[in-house]
Amino acid sequence: MGQTSAPKHHGLSAKTLRRLERASGRLASASVAAMEQRLPWFSRLPADQRASILMITQTGAAGFVDWLRDSQEALRLTTEAFRSAPQELSRWIGLRQAVGLVRMAIEVFEEQLPELAANDAEQAALIEGILRYGREIAFATANSYAAAAEARGAWDARLEALVVDGIVRGDAEEAVLSRAAALGWEPGATATVVVGRPSSDDPPTVVFEVRRLAARLAKPVLLSVQGSRLIIVAGGATDGPVLDKLAVAFGDGPVVAGPTVASLGEAHRSAAEALSGLRAVVGWPAAPRPVRSVDLLPERALSGDAEAERLLIDEIAQPLEAAGPTVLQTVETYLESGGVLETCAKALFVHPNTVRYRLRRATELTGRNPTDSRDALVLRVALTVGRLAKARGIW
Missing domain, CATH: 3.30.70.2730 (Alpha-Beta Plaits)
Structure with a gap:
């Protein structure tokens, strides 16, 4: 009975797979070396970060061999290969830079894989395999960054809610x-x-x-x-x-x-x-x-807002009283007369122009014009609040 030929995976013989497995570490190191030579920003990374990227690349190279052996597990293996990266990776480099690293590693693999193939047909199969595997890794990279962004977004939303809640409750400034x-x-x-x-x-x-x-x-x-x-x-x-x-x-x-x-x-x-x-x-x-x-x-x-009462006293009632009895009395009389200038002048036994002058003075002091209906309400309430505060002995 003749010998049964060794099984092939993705058109690759067991001999080629063994060669590839032995060379995975060398391929990863060559990929990182190419990154240092061709990507200026990569060489500026701290040594520990470059070492972590080397570890990720080695895991990815080993995962490529496993992927070739069992394509049904491709998605899980490639996702797990990138998931082994430290969580801080997305803080070191952006998504575009991460994809650039994947592209650089694939280029190095394309250059060196043909020499590991047993024949020309297996060379083509290896090149096709690394391109497909690189696509899976790129998708896994994007998914990892998207998950990290979602996690940061959720954390930021919770932190933002805490900040706003702290502002509403008057938490410590620090x-x-x-x-x-x-x-x-x-x-x-x-x-x-x-x-x-x-x-x-x-x-x-x-x-x-x-x-x-x-x-x-x-x-x-x-x-x-x-x-x-x-x-x-x-x-x-x-x-x-x-x-x-x-x-x-x-x-x-x-x-x-x-x-x-x-x-x-x-x-x-x-x-x-x-x-x-x-x-x-x-x-x-x-x-x-x-x-x-x-x-x-x-x-x-x-409605009982003590701060509003204080502002009405500080910004309106006190300035009017400090201006002297004539200005305060003119404002009070004008408001009580329903905003009729002539009636106010008669009640005070002064000329209407004198009333106008005093009302302008009140406007300068308080920023509220007694001849305006809304401002007249503000002035009336402020003076009332001031009288009540005096009666309670708090002003």
Whole structure:
């Protein structure tokens, strides 16, 4: 009975496979040497990182032999070959550089594999095999980087939610700043907290839309969807036009912006005032969208916000009292007369031009014009809050 020929894998004899197995270490070393010669950035990597890449290449070369022996296990083997890489690899080099390393290794294999084949037919089979194997490795590389990016994205999202939650709760400045720094937030950037309803019941959709809008505005943001409210911390200048554009990211209902503060460490003040304004804005049906929390001081004070009361006293009641009794009395009389200039002048026994002068002086002191209906409400509430504070002995 004649001898049975040795089985072949991918058209390769057992002899060729043994040669390939013995040469796998040499092929890996030659690949790394080519990387050092042809890729300038590779030679600048630290020695430990280059050694890790050599280990990965050796594992890949050994995996090629196993892949040739059992093609049914190709996907699992190639994925496992790259999975042996340290988790830090994606931090050392980018995906494009990693694919460049794979391409370089495949080129070296193509150059040196033919000499390991037993005949010309097996040379062609080896070349075809390394090209297919290289494609599998490239896919495995891309999948590994994608998984790492997803993991980092999920971690960043959780960290971002922690930062925003810390701002809302008024956590220690150091904790907020250190976490925000990990997200790439500029320490010296100003911050403005904007709150309202989310535009969707699906938080990932909301996050995507806000991120896209922020990219168009070139505005750094931190955000968190907390149940029925969306909280955005915007960095940099947030003037009227910017706020108008940010308001598009919110759903139906009011949008309130807190004051702009000097740094993220002070953002809890902006958040507190913005959330207070969101609770109180129902008291002003004609409020603009978006509206600044400082424009909601009367409603916030009436809803029990102590900070709003303090601001009304510090910015309106005290300056009017410090200006002297004539200015304060003129404002009070003007408000009580329903905003009728002549009636106020008669009650004070002065000329209407004198009333006009004193009202202009009040506007200069407080930034509120008594002849404007909205500002008149603010002045009236501020003076009332001031009287109540005096009665309680806290002013």
